[in-house]
Amino acid sequence: MIAAIETAPVAPPVSKPAARVGRTKEELLATVSASRLGTWLGCRLKFYFRYMLGIQKPNTPARHIGSVVHAVLQQWSLARWRGAPLVGEMVDAVFDEAWTAVNEDDEIKWDEDEPEAKAKAGALGLVQMYLRETPIPVDERPEAVEVMVEKDLSAHGLPKLVGVIDLVRANGRIVDFKTTGKTPNDELTLHTNDVQLSAYSLLYREATDRSETALELHHLVKLKTPKLVITEAPPATEIQTTRFMRLVESYVRGVQGNDYVPAPSFACASCEFINECKSWK
Numbered sequence: 001m002i003a004a005i006e007t008a009p010v011a012p013p014v015s016k017p018a019a020r021v022g023r024t025k026e027e028l029l030a031t032v033s034a035s036r037l038g039t040w041l042g043c044r045l046k047f048y049f050r051y052m053l054g055i056q057k058p059n060t061p062a063r064h065i066g067s068v069v070h071a072v073l074q075q076w077s078l079a080r081w082r083g084a085p086l087v088g089e090m091v092d093a094v095f096d097e098a099w100t101a102v103n104e105d106d107e108i109k110w111d112e113d114e115p116e117a118k119a120k121a122g123a124l125g126l127v128q129m130y131l132r133e134t135p136i137p138v139d140e141r142p143e144a145v146e147v148m149v150e151k152d153l154s155a156h157g158l159p160k161l162v163g164v165i166d167l168v169r170a171n172g173r174i175v176d177f178k179t180t181g182k183t184p185n186d187e188l189t190l191h192t193n194d195v196q197l198s199a200y201s202l203l204y205r206e207a208t209d210r211s212e213t214a215l216e217l218h219h220l221v222k223l224k225t226p227k228l229v230i231t232e233a234p235p236a237t238e239i240q241t242t243r244f245m246r247l248v249e250s251y252v253r254g255v256q257g258n259d260y261v262p263a264p265s266f267a268c269a270s271c272e273f274i275n276e277c278k279s280w281k
């Protein structure tokens, strides 16, 4: 059991994420995370390029904006945890710091129709919209912020499940922040995020010995007029947990067997490894 979720949040100040490096098969079989499993399920060859070879690609405007918004909301949650909420110009200052600090070494190719200054103003507008419209009261002290949790699945012959939960609200509601350019559909988004939500549920229960009260996806939708869409799910069911375990079993079999085949789909349009993929034989 991990006590951190009930004591102090684990989060650094706004900083550059650690560089991704390749992993051995043994490392990939020692632990598994929801994001790694999600990549595996989407396309095994993409997983191979990203996690086994550790190929790094230049950051994109969309990823930069997502990282900055995430970093600011992390600081906003931490400030509430400390009992000194971020308000007004303090938010702008944290945002400015995050914009500079996140991936500061990356040469981002900004779009001609959305140069950096415009993208930055849009990202700040997204954060300000969230802070205006969020259902989380400014004086609500979180149960946990950006907390690293793990669950030993060795009794099932599976890797250790690891993950970082964005936020657990005071009432045991697990929250994950997402930035998107499209308004999500509730039913579809719950389906496509099922792996992540099931993983968070397992991790939270392991850390606290109790069930979450709900799972919330807070989508910050980047439109001309940005909006907040919250998709809420009840606590994960036994069926979801079983499905999740079956997926991890499939992951283990695939990695053990070096089963890294491509899965061409509409998702290839946004795949950063499309050139490497074309050379695959």
Ligand code: SF4
Residues within 6 Å of the ligand: 043, 044, 045, 046, 262, 263, 264, 265, 267, 268, 271, 272, 273, 274, 277, 278
């Ligand atoms: S381009 Fe498509 S098939 Fe190829 S690695 Fe990327 S997601 Fe997989």
